[in-house]
Amino acid sequence: MSHIITVPAFSDNYIWLICDEKVENAVIVDPGDATPVLSILNEQDITPEGILITHFHHDHVGGIAGILQKYPDLPVYGPVNESIPHITHPLSGSEQLHFEDINIRFEVLNVPGHTAGHIAYYGDGKLFCGDTLFAAGCGRVFNGTLEELHNSLQKVKALPADTLIYCAHEYTLDNIGFAKWVEPDSGSLLAREEQAMALIDANKPTVPSLLSLELETNPFLRTDLPHVKEQVEKGTGKKLQNSAEVFAAMRTWKDRDYD
Ligand SMILES: [Zn+2]
Known part of the structure; x- marks a missing residue:
């Protein structure tokens, strides 16, 4: 089992240190x-x-x-399709990485959408997904496409329900606010909001979250449900045909009217 250290950065970023059990070695995610x-x-x-x-x-x-500067020989893994200085191991998705000193293996997932070359790392029951999926929300589309992001979230949905989701920002409460526009009657969402508020009040991160909780409360993973489709149609005034269209309309609705 790996041990994770949460490193808060800037106003709402999380950098993750994935360590071995004895906390002697680490890989650093998104510093x-x-x-x-x-x-x-x-x-x-x-x-x-x-x-x-x-x-x-x-x-x-x-x-x-x-x-x-301090560790000049450190390997740096990152997406092959994005221009990032210092990458020594470009990855395109579907590679396997093994860090022996931490005793962890990662599968590299290709999850474009937030950006065109975005990748994620899945291992030891944990997903390090950058700005693809957030707790109760998902990333905005910058130079990827809405369709890509929808497809990438379907990949995340297919992971085991007990996967821990390590996203890169503390956006949970704000995301829950929009999720309530989509599912105002959801008891799980209100319960989640209370829990998140208690954690924030105690100065604790709301991340990681469980994929099972995301499946139950994250509207961007629920775009295949009829009542979600209806609510997004109401909010956007559009007639929507399928999960991908509901997703695209929901993401655009949030960008336009919520934040
Ligand atoms: Zn980003």
């Missing part, structure tokens, strides 16, 4: 900022084994150079 990562490695005497990058946005890659 947007080097400073908090280097101080934890130093304080806890952890040896980094590599850096995993999900996509090119600055708040995910901005700390690579600073970490390499």
Whole structure:
């Protein structure tokens, strides 16, 4: 079993350190900022084994150079189809990675949509998905497409329901606000909101979340349900035919009217 250290960065980012059980070695996921990562490695005497990058946005890659200054030989894994300095191991999806010192294997998933080359890392029952899926929400579409993001979320839905979702931002409460537009009568959603509020009040992260909870409360994973389709049709004034159309209309609705 891996041990995960949560490293908050900027105003709402999470950088993840995936460590072995004894917390001696780690791989670093999406270091947007080097400073908090280097101080934890130093304080806890952890040896980094590599850096995993999900996509090119600055708040995910901005700390690579600073970490390499201290650890110049560190391998850096990232998407082949995006322009990211310092990548030593370009990945296109479906590769397997093995970090022996942490005793963890990852499957690389190709999950375009938020960006055109976005990838995710799945291993040890955990998904490190960058800005693809968020707790109770999903990423915006930058240079990918709505159709790609819908397809990528179908891939995530197909993972085991007990998968822990490690996304890269603390957006949960805000996302729940929009989810309530889509499913105002959902008891699970209201219960989730209470739980999330309690965690935020206690200054604790709401991430990771369980895929089973996302399947129950995240509207972007529920676009195949008739009552969700109806509500999105009401909100957008569009007649929608299938899950992909409901997804595209929902994402556009949120961008336009919610935030
Ligand atoms: Zn991003």
